[in-house]
Amino acid sequence: MSPCKTVEFFYTLVPLKPWRGYLVRRHIENCPRCLASLASREEAGSLLVRERAVDSGSSLWTKVEATLLEGSNAEAAKSRASYPTDMRRWGWAAALAFLGVLLISFFFLKGFQSERVSADAVSVRFEFEYVRVGGQPADAVVYQPQGSDMIIVWAGKSPEVPN
Amino acid sequence: MDEQELIAGSLRGRMEDFRMIVEWYSAPAMALAMNMLGNRDDAEDACQELFIQVFQKLGSYDPNRSFKNWLYTILYRRCLDHLRKRRRRVEMVKKVSRETDLATPANPGLSRSLPSVLLEQLKAKERTALSLWANEGYTAREISEVLRCSASTARVYLFQARKKIKKILEQGHVSLQNG
Numbered sequence: 001m002s003p004c005k006t007v008e009f010f011y012t013l014v015p016l017k018p019w020r021g022y023l024v025r026r027h028i029e030n031c032p033r034c035l036a037s038l039a040s041r042e043e044a045g046s047l048l049v050r051e052r053a054v055d056s057g058s059s060l061w062t063k064v065e066a067t068l069l070e071g072s073n074a075e076a077a078k079s080r081a082s083y084p085t086d087m088r089r090w091g092w093a094a095a096l097a098f099l100g101v102l103l104i105s106f107f108f109l110k111g112f113q114s115e116r117v118s119a120d121a122v123s124v125r126f127e128f129e130y131v132r133v134g135g136q137p138a139d140a141v142v143y144q145p146q147g148s149d150m151i152i153v154w155a156g157k158s159p160e161v162p163n
Numbered sequence: 164m165d166e167q168e169l170i171a172g173s174l175r176g177r178m179e180d181f182r183m184i185v186e187w188y189s190a191p192a193m194a195l196a197m198n199m200l201g202n203r204d205d206a207e208d209a210c211q212e213l214f215i216q217v218f219q220k221l222g223s224y225d226p227n228r229s230f231k232n233w234l235y236t237i238l239y240r241r242c243l244d245h246l247r248k249r250r251r252r253v254e255m256v257k258k259v260s261r262e263t264d265l266a267t268p269a270n271p272g273l274s275r276s277l278p279s280v281l282l283e284q285l286k287a288k289e290r291t292a293l294s295l296w297a298n299e300g301y302t303a304r305e306i307s308e309v310l311r312c313s314a315s316t317a318r319v320y321l322f323q324a325r326k327k328i329k330k331i332l333e334q335g336h337v338s339l340q341n342g
Contacts, residue, residue, distance in 0.1 A: 021315025024322045039328035044297040047278055047328060049197040051190045051298055060189045060207065061182050064214045068178075071215075 004033050133157050166230055174221055185214050188231070191299065192238055198294035199242040201282045205249070209241045216241070228308075235309045239291055246287055280331055289324035296321055 007027045011020055028034040132138055133155055141154045164183070172180030192213060196206035216237055224233055281290065288310060295301040295309060307317035 017316045017319050018313070020322075021313070021318045024318045025315070028322060029318075037329060038322065038325035039332065041297050041300075043332060044293055044325060044328050047281055047331075048294055048297055049194050051194045054190045054193040054197065058186070060193070060210055060214070061185045063207075063211050064185055064218075065178065065182070067211065067215055068218060 003027065004031060007031075007034070167226065170221065170224065170226075170230065173218065181218055184217075188234055189214075191231075192234065194298055195235060195238060195291070195294050196242055198298075199239070199287055199290055200245055200249075201279075205245050209238065209245050212241050213238045229305075232305065232308045235295070236311065239309055242291075243287060281328075284327050284331065285324055286320075288320050289327070292317055292320040293324040293328070 004027075007023050011023050014020070028038075134157065137158060138155045139158050140156075143152045143154065144150065145152075164180075166184075166187075169180045169184050173184060189210060192210050193206055196209045196213075197203060200206050200209060213234070217234060220237075224230065285293065291310060292306045295306050301309075303318040303321060304314045306321065307314040310317055310320070
Protein backbone atom coordinates (compact mmCIF):
# COMPACT_ATOMS: atom_id res chain seq x y z
CA MET A 1 0.00 0.00 0.00
CA SER A 2 1.36 3.45 -0.94
CA PRO A 3 1.91 6.02 1.86
CA CYS A 4 -0.94 8.16 0.46
CA LYS A 5 -3.37 5.24 0.64
CA THR A 6 -2.20 4.40 4.17
CA VAL A 7 -2.76 8.00 5.29
CA GLU A 8 -6.19 8.03 3.66
CA PHE A 9 -7.03 4.73 5.40
CA PHE A 10 -6.03 6.01 8.83
CA TYR A 11 -7.75 9.35 8.15
CA THR A 12 -11.03 7.55 7.50
CA LEU A 13 -10.52 5.04 10.31
CA VAL A 14 -10.04 7.52 13.16
CA PRO A 15 -12.55 10.37 13.01
CA LEU A 16 -10.75 12.56 15.57
CA LYS A 17 -9.90 16.08 14.48
CA PRO A 18 -6.50 16.35 16.25
CA TRP A 19 -5.44 13.06 14.63
CA ARG A 20 -6.77 14.10 11.23
CA GLY A 21 -5.11 17.51 11.59
CA TYR A 22 -1.83 15.78 12.37
CA LEU A 23 -2.11 13.62 9.21
CA VAL A 24 -2.95 16.65 7.07
CA ARG A 25 -0.02 18.63 8.47
CA ARG A 26 2.51 15.78 8.36
CA HIS A 27 1.65 14.25 5.04
CA ILE A 28 -1.12 15.73 2.89
CA GLU A 29 0.12 19.34 2.87
CA ASN A 30 3.56 18.18 1.74
CA CYS A 31 2.64 15.44 -0.70
CA PRO A 32 2.22 16.58 -4.36
CA ARG A 33 0.03 13.56 -5.11
CA CYS A 34 -2.37 14.29 -2.24
CA LEU A 35 -2.36 18.02 -3.00
CA ALA A 36 -3.46 17.23 -6.55
CA SER A 37 -6.67 15.77 -5.11
CA LEU A 38 -7.47 19.11 -3.40
CA ALA A 39 -8.81 22.29 -4.97
CA SER A 40 -6.30 25.10 -5.39
CA ARG A 41 -6.92 28.68 -4.21
CA GLU A 42 -7.89 29.71 -7.74
CA GLU A 43 -10.31 26.83 -8.17
CA ALA A 44 -11.93 27.46 -4.78
CA GLY A 45 -12.00 31.20 -5.37
CA SER A 46 -13.76 30.75 -8.68
CA LEU A 47 -16.75 29.22 -6.88
CA LEU A 48 -16.83 31.72 -4.04
CA VAL A 49 -18.01 35.32 -3.87
CA ARG A 50 -14.95 37.57 -4.16
CA GLU A 51 -14.33 40.81 -2.31
CA ARG A 52 -14.07 42.80 -5.53
CA ALA A 53 -17.48 41.52 -6.64
CA VAL A 54 -19.10 43.16 -3.64
CA ASP A 55 -19.79 46.88 -3.43
CA SER A 56 -21.71 47.85 -0.35
CA GLY A 57 -19.53 50.28 1.61
CA SER A 58 -21.61 53.46 1.47
CA SER A 59 -25.05 51.80 1.45
CA LEU A 60 -24.08 49.64 4.41
CA TRP A 61 -22.75 52.67 6.30
CA THR A 62 -26.05 54.51 5.72
CA LYS A 63 -27.96 51.65 7.36
CA VAL A 64 -25.44 51.23 10.20
CA GLU A 65 -25.40 54.97 10.93
CA ALA A 66 -29.21 55.14 10.95
CA THR A 67 -29.40 52.25 13.41
CA LEU A 68 -26.69 53.72 15.65
CA LEU A 69 -28.36 57.15 15.69
CA GLU A 70 -31.74 55.57 16.35
CA GLY A 71 -30.17 53.58 19.20
CA SER A 72 -28.50 56.64 20.72
CA ASN A 73 -31.73 58.67 20.44
CA ALA A 74 -33.67 55.86 22.06
CA GLU A 75 -31.08 55.66 24.82
CA ALA A 76 -31.25 59.42 25.40
CA ALA A 77 -35.05 59.31 25.44
CA LYS A 78 -34.94 56.38 27.83
CA SER A 79 -32.60 58.21 30.21
CA ARG A 80 -34.80 61.33 30.00
CA ALA A 81 -37.87 59.24 30.73
CA SER A 82 -36.20 57.32 33.51
CA TYR A 83 -35.35 60.50 35.51
CA PRO A 84 -38.94 61.49 36.37
CA THR A 85 -39.81 57.83 36.82
CA ASP A 86 -37.03 57.47 39.38
CA MET A 87 -38.09 60.65 41.14
CA ARG A 88 -41.69 59.48 41.21
CA ARG A 89 -40.57 56.12 42.57
CA TRP A 90 -38.62 57.78 45.39
CA GLY A 91 -41.60 60.05 46.13
CA TRP A 92 -43.90 57.06 46.43
CA ALA A 93 -41.41 55.26 48.65
CA ALA A 94 -41.16 58.27 50.98
CA ALA A 95 -44.94 58.67 51.12
CA LEU A 96 -45.44 54.98 51.88
CA ALA A 97 -42.78 55.07 54.57
CA PHE A 98 -44.45 58.12 56.18
CA LEU A 99 -47.84 56.41 56.04
CA GLY A 100 -46.30 53.31 57.60
CA VAL A 101 -44.86 55.35 60.47
CA LEU A 102 -48.26 57.00 61.01
CA LEU A 103 -50.08 53.65 61.07
CA ILE A 104 -47.58 52.07 63.45
CA SER A 105 -47.80 55.10 65.76
CA PHE A 106 -51.60 55.01 65.63
CA PHE A 107 -51.87 51.32 66.50
CA PHE A 108 -49.21 51.59 69.17
CA LEU A 109 -51.01 54.47 70.88
CA LYS A 110 -54.40 52.79 70.43
CA GLY A 111 -53.09 49.58 71.97
CA PHE A 112 -51.62 51.47 74.91
CA GLN A 113 -54.89 53.32 75.47
CA SER A 114 -57.06 50.20 75.23
CA GLU A 115 -54.82 48.41 77.73
CA ARG A 116 -55.38 51.17 80.20
CA VAL A 117 -59.09 51.32 79.45
CA SER A 118 -59.55 47.56 79.90
CA ALA A 119 -57.66 47.57 83.18
CA ASP A 120 -59.79 50.46 84.39
CA ALA A 121 -62.95 48.72 83.20
CA VAL A 122 -62.02 45.55 85.06
CA SER A 123 -61.24 47.45 88.19
CA VAL A 124 -64.55 49.31 87.91
CA ARG A 125 -66.48 46.00 87.61
CA PHE A 126 -64.69 44.42 90.58
CA GLU A 127 -64.96 47.42 92.77
CA PHE A 128 -68.53 48.37 92.24
CA GLU A 129 -70.50 45.41 90.97
CA TYR A 130 -69.21 42.04 92.19
CA VAL A 131 -66.94 42.21 95.20
CA ARG A 132 -68.75 41.70 98.43
CA VAL A 133 -67.40 40.60 101.80
CA GLY A 134 -69.80 39.13 104.38
CA GLY A 135 -72.79 39.97 102.24
CA GLN A 136 -71.85 43.58 102.31
CA PRO A 137 -70.24 45.63 99.59
CA ALA A 138 -66.53 45.78 100.13
CA ASP A 139 -63.77 48.18 99.29
CA ALA A 140 -61.80 46.75 96.44
CA VAL A 141 -58.61 47.75 94.83
CA VAL A 142 -57.71 46.36 91.43
CA TYR A 143 -54.08 46.49 90.58
CA GLN A 144 -52.38 45.41 87.38
CA PRO A 145 -48.58 45.61 87.29
CA GLN A 146 -47.28 47.44 84.21
CA GLY A 147 -46.55 45.13 81.30
CA SER A 148 -48.20 42.10 82.94
CA ASP A 149 -51.43 40.21 82.40
CA MET A 150 -51.77 39.52 86.08
CA ILE A 151 -54.48 41.41 87.96
CA ILE A 152 -54.40 41.60 91.73
CA VAL A 153 -57.69 42.25 93.50
CA TRP A 154 -57.56 43.31 97.08
CA ALA A 155 -60.87 43.48 98.90
CA GLY A 156 -61.57 44.63 102.41
CA LYS A 157 -64.61 45.13 104.56
CA SER A 158 -65.97 48.57 104.34
CA PRO A 159 -65.95 50.34 107.66
CA GLU A 160 -69.47 50.32 109.00
CA VAL A 161 -71.08 53.60 108.70
CA PRO A 162 -72.71 54.57 111.99
CA ASN A 163 -76.39 55.20 111.62
CA MET B 164 -4.68 57.41 9.27
CA ASP B 165 -4.02 53.86 10.43
CA GLU B 166 -6.41 51.29 11.83
CA GLN B 167 -5.51 51.84 15.50
CA GLU B 168 -6.09 55.59 15.20
CA LEU B 169 -9.49 54.98 13.63
CA ILE B 170 -10.36 52.59 16.46
CA ALA B 171 -9.23 55.14 19.07
CA GLY B 172 -11.28 57.84 17.32
CA SER B 173 -14.34 55.59 17.20
CA LEU B 174 -13.93 54.88 20.91
CA ARG B 175 -14.05 58.63 21.52
CA GLY B 176 -17.33 58.67 19.59
CA ARG B 177 -16.02 60.10 16.30
CA MET B 178 -18.52 58.76 13.78
CA GLU B 179 -16.32 59.79 10.85
CA ASP B 180 -13.59 57.40 12.04
CA PHE B 181 -16.07 54.59 12.45
CA ARG B 182 -17.46 55.29 8.98
CA MET B 183 -13.97 54.69 7.57
CA ILE B 184 -13.71 51.39 9.44
CA VAL B 185 -17.06 50.31 7.98
CA GLU B 186 -16.03 51.30 4.48
CA TRP B 187 -12.67 49.53 4.75
CA TYR B 188 -14.10 46.27 5.96
CA SER B 189 -17.55 46.15 4.37
CA ALA B 190 -16.48 44.47 1.12
CA PRO B 191 -14.42 41.62 2.67
CA ALA B 192 -17.07 41.16 5.38
CA MET B 193 -19.85 41.01 2.77
CA ALA B 194 -17.88 38.49 0.73
CA LEU B 195 -17.36 36.25 3.76
CA ALA B 196 -21.01 36.59 4.81
CA MET B 197 -22.25 35.80 1.30
CA ASN B 198 -20.01 32.74 1.17
CA MET B 199 -21.40 31.58 4.50
CA LEU B 200 -25.05 32.44 3.98
CA GLY B 201 -25.34 32.07 0.23
CA ASN B 202 -27.44 35.15 -0.47
CA ARG B 203 -27.01 38.89 -0.47
CA ASP B 204 -29.99 39.90 1.67
CA ASP B 205 -28.98 37.78 4.65
CA ALA B 206 -25.34 38.79 4.20
CA GLU B 207 -26.29 42.49 4.34
CA ASP B 208 -28.31 41.93 7.50
CA ALA B 209 -25.43 40.03 9.09
CA CYS B 210 -22.93 42.77 8.16
CA GLN B 211 -25.20 45.48 9.50
CA GLU B 212 -25.50 43.61 12.80
CA LEU B 213 -21.74 43.05 12.76
CA PHE B 214 -20.83 46.74 12.54
CA ILE B 215 -23.40 47.74 15.14
CA GLN B 216 -21.97 45.12 17.49
CA VAL B 217 -18.42 46.25 16.68
CA PHE B 218 -19.34 49.85 17.56
CA GLN B 219 -20.92 48.78 20.83
CA LYS B 220 -18.15 46.35 21.83
CA LEU B 221 -15.16 48.30 20.57
CA GLY B 222 -14.10 48.93 24.16
CA SER B 223 -13.55 45.20 24.70
CA TYR B 224 -11.29 44.82 21.65
CA ASP B 225 -7.77 43.72 22.57
CA PRO B 226 -5.29 45.84 20.51
CA ASN B 227 -2.74 43.00 20.65
CA ARG B 228 -5.07 40.91 18.51
CA SER B 229 -5.72 41.40 14.81
CA PHE B 230 -8.70 43.71 14.37
CA LYS B 231 -9.71 41.98 11.16
CA ASN B 232 -9.74 38.57 12.88
CA TRP B 233 -11.79 39.99 15.76
CA LEU B 234 -14.25 41.43 13.27
CA TYR B 235 -14.45 38.17 11.33
CA THR B 236 -15.03 36.22 14.55
CA ILE B 237 -18.08 38.39 15.32
CA LEU B 238 -19.29 38.08 11.73
CA TYR B 239 -18.88 34.30 11.81
CA ARG B 240 -21.07 34.11 14.93
CA ARG B 241 -23.69 36.41 13.41
CA CYS B 242 -23.80 34.25 10.28
CA LEU B 243 -24.21 31.11 12.40
CA ASP B 244 -27.19 32.81 14.10
CA HIS B 245 -28.69 33.57 10.68
CA LEU B 246 -28.20 29.96 9.57
CA ARG B 247 -29.90 28.70 12.74
CA LYS B 248 -32.84 31.05 12.18
CA ARG B 249 -33.08 29.96 8.57
CA ARG B 250 -33.06 26.27 9.57
CA ARG B 251 -35.87 26.91 12.04
CA ARG B 252 -37.84 28.82 9.39
CA VAL B 253 -37.38 26.02 6.84
CA GLU B 254 -38.46 23.41 9.40
CA MET B 255 -41.53 25.45 10.27
CA VAL B 256 -42.48 25.90 6.60
CA LYS B 257 -42.04 22.16 6.05
CA LYS B 258 -44.18 21.37 9.08
CA VAL B 259 -46.93 23.76 7.99
CA SER B 260 -46.84 22.43 4.43
CA ARG B 261 -47.11 18.84 5.73
CA GLU B 262 -50.08 19.78 7.90
CA THR B 263 -51.84 21.82 5.23
CA ASP B 264 -50.70 19.54 2.41
CA LEU B 265 -49.32 22.41 0.34
CA ALA B 266 -46.45 22.29 -2.06
CA THR B 267 -43.47 24.30 -0.82
CA PRO B 268 -40.64 25.87 -2.73
CA ALA B 269 -37.34 24.00 -2.48
CA ASN B 270 -35.60 26.83 -0.62
CA PRO B 271 -38.10 29.26 0.88
CA GLY B 272 -36.99 32.88 1.01
CA LEU B 273 -33.60 32.23 -0.43
CA SER B 274 -32.33 33.98 -3.50
CA ARG B 275 -28.90 32.50 -3.91
CA SER B 276 -25.84 34.05 -5.34
CA LEU B 277 -23.54 31.14 -4.44
CA PRO B 278 -23.64 27.83 -6.29
CA SER B 279 -26.24 25.78 -4.44
CA VAL B 280 -24.04 22.70 -4.49
CA LEU B 281 -21.55 24.57 -2.28
CA LEU B 282 -24.21 25.32 0.31
CA GLU B 283 -25.51 21.77 0.24
CA GLN B 284 -22.21 19.92 0.41
CA LEU B 285 -20.01 22.16 2.55
CA LYS B 286 -20.68 22.82 6.22
CA ALA B 287 -20.72 26.43 7.45
CA LYS B 288 -17.32 25.99 9.12
CA GLU B 289 -15.86 24.51 5.96
CA ARG B 290 -17.24 27.37 3.84
CA THR B 291 -15.79 29.91 6.28
CA ALA B 292 -12.39 28.23 6.32
CA LEU B 293 -12.39 27.98 2.53
CA SER B 294 -13.45 31.60 2.04
CA LEU B 295 -10.78 32.90 4.43
CA TRP B 296 -8.14 30.74 2.79
CA ALA B 297 -9.06 31.45 -0.83
CA ASN B 298 -10.08 35.13 -0.56
CA GLU B 299 -7.91 36.39 2.28
CA GLY B 300 -4.93 34.01 2.07
CA TYR B 301 -5.38 33.00 5.71
CA THR B 302 -3.32 30.15 7.19
CA ALA B 303 -4.81 27.37 9.33
CA ARG B 304 -3.70 29.23 12.47
CA GLU B 305 -5.44 32.45 11.42
CA ILE B 306 -8.59 30.54 10.46
CA SER B 307 -8.53 28.89 13.88
CA GLU B 308 -8.56 32.35 15.51
CA VAL B 309 -11.74 33.26 13.64
CA LEU B 310 -13.46 29.92 14.20
CA ARG B 311 -12.21 29.78 17.81
CA CYS B 312 -10.88 26.25 17.45
CA SER B 313 -7.45 24.64 17.33
CA ALA B 314 -5.23 25.06 14.27
CA SER B 315 -5.44 21.31 13.78
CA THR B 316 -9.24 21.43 13.58
CA ALA B 317 -9.13 24.41 11.19
CA ARG B 318 -6.71 22.43 9.01
CA VAL B 319 -9.21 19.55 8.86
CA TYR B 320 -12.10 21.88 7.90
CA LEU B 321 -10.01 23.39 5.14
CA PHE B 322 -8.83 20.01 3.89
CA GLN B 323 -12.38 18.65 3.74
CA ALA B 324 -13.64 21.77 1.97
CA ARG B 325 -10.88 21.65 -0.64
CA LYS B 326 -11.46 17.95 -1.21
CA LYS B 327 -15.20 18.46 -1.70
CA ILE B 328 -14.64 21.41 -4.06
CA LYS B 329 -12.25 19.36 -6.16
CA LYS B 330 -14.79 16.57 -6.38
CA ILE B 331 -17.56 19.01 -7.34
CA LEU B 332 -15.38 20.51 -10.08
CA GLU B 333 -14.39 17.10 -11.40
CA GLN B 334 -17.99 15.99 -11.55
CA GLY B 335 -18.78 19.18 -13.47
CA HIS B 336 -21.64 20.21 -11.17
CA VAL B 337 -20.82 23.88 -11.57
CA SER B 338 -18.99 26.01 -14.01
CA LEU B 339 -15.99 28.00 -12.85
CA GLN B 340 -18.03 31.18 -13.05
CA ASN B 341 -19.89 32.47 -10.03
CA GLY B 342 -23.63 31.94 -9.84
